[in-house]
Amino acid sequence: MTWAALTSGGKDSILALQKALDAGMDVSYMVTVVPDNPDSYMFHSANLAAVPVIAERCGMTYVGIPTPGEKEDELRDLEKGLAALPIEGVIAGAIESEYQRSRIAILCERLGIAMFAPLWHMDxxxxxxxxxxxxxxxxxxxxxxxxxxxxxxxxxxxxxxxxxxxxxxxxxxxxxxxxxxxxxxxxxxxxxxxxxxxxxxxxxxxxxxxxxxxxxxx
CATH class of the missing domain: 3.90.1490.10 (putative n-type atp pyrophosphatase, domain 2)
Known part of the structure; x- marks a missing residue:
């Protein structure tokens, strides 16, 4: 089963990726949504140029998905980007944000792929x-x-x-x-x-x- 890790390069998404790898999951892609809007509702915008380097260090293929970063539209852009990848699941670093978790879960359901959120409700x-x-x-x-x-x-x-x-x-x-x-x-x-x-x-x-x-x- 091939997975893609959604990541901004921050602690939560990288820890979620690490936990997936610890569990023996096959993570082939590192996916970053790149918003034009610094106040994106869902995605970080600072220092995203680090993520291709992180992907290289992890031996994964980097996929950047550009978006204007407008509320809800950015999720449609993410869905289009994920639909083009040969994956069967997505790894997310959500902790407590139901807004984030539920929207990614709905997106995965529409694409017919799984979601792995190992940090959900972690202390x-x-x-x-x-x-x-x-x-x-x-x-x-x-x-x-x-x-x-x-x-x-x-x-x-x-x-x-x-x-x-x-x-x-x-x-x-x-x-x-x-x-x-x-x-x-x-x-x-x-x-x-x-x-x-x-x-x-x-x-x-x-x-x-x-x-x-x-x-x-x-």
């Missing part, structure tokens, strides 16, 4: 600890009170988890970023043949979000 703290123990993940977008430019580029490790927990206690943010409080980028994981390298970090502030924009990945 967020346990998820972060697994990320910290198994992966090198950096915060590249912040969009919540208590999280600003100062944490951009920081690794999700024990200290960062403690910080997220403290901020959550005061500000009620979701510690795993499920509410869009932050976005991440995976630089290394067990499924990578070698870590991702990058250069040209600079920070930008736009539309209420701090973004670490990275110029080059290899």
């Amino acid at each position: 967020p703290l346990a998820l972060l600890h697994e990320v910290a123990e198994r992966m090198d993940v950096r915060i590249v977008v912040t969009a919540a009170d208590g999280l600003g430019e100062n944490v951009l580029g920081k690794r999700i490790d024990a200290d960062m988890i403690n910080l997220l927990c403290r901020i959550s206690a005061k500000r009620r943010i979701h510690i795993a970023g499920e509410g869009g409080e932050y976005e991440s980028l995976t630089l290394d994981a067990p499924c990578f043949s070698s870590p991702i390298r990058c250069e040209g970090w600079h920070t930008e502030f736009s539309c209420g979000r701090w973004v670490a924009a990275i110029e080059r990945f290899w």
Whole structure:
């Protein structure tokens, strides 16, 4: 059974991919929706140039699906892209978002393929600890009170988890970023043949979000 992993390169989608590989699943494609709209309802837009490099490190074929990023239309673009692939299932990194999970499930049902969502309803703290123990993940977008430019580029490790927990206690943010409080980028994981390298970090502030924009990945 051939699978495609939906990924932005962030911690959730890469951890879901890793769990699929741990289970012995045949994952041949890494699929990224590339929205023109930075405020896409479903998909991340920051530093997506890293994903083709991640796919190469994982020995998978990269598939980029462009979309204007408008609500619901972006799902139709994803469906068209997946329909063109010789796959029998899709891997998703949804944790708690019913909006995300249900729409991908409906899409898979229409295509007659399976969906594997191993992080669904996983405890967020346990998820972060697994990320910290198994992966090198950096915060590249912040969009919540208590999280600003100062944490951009920081690794999700024990200290960062403690910080997220403290901020959550005061500000009620979701510690795993499920509410869009932050976005991440995976630089290394067990499924990578070698870590991702990058250069040209600079920070930008736009539309209420701090973004670490990275110029080059290899």
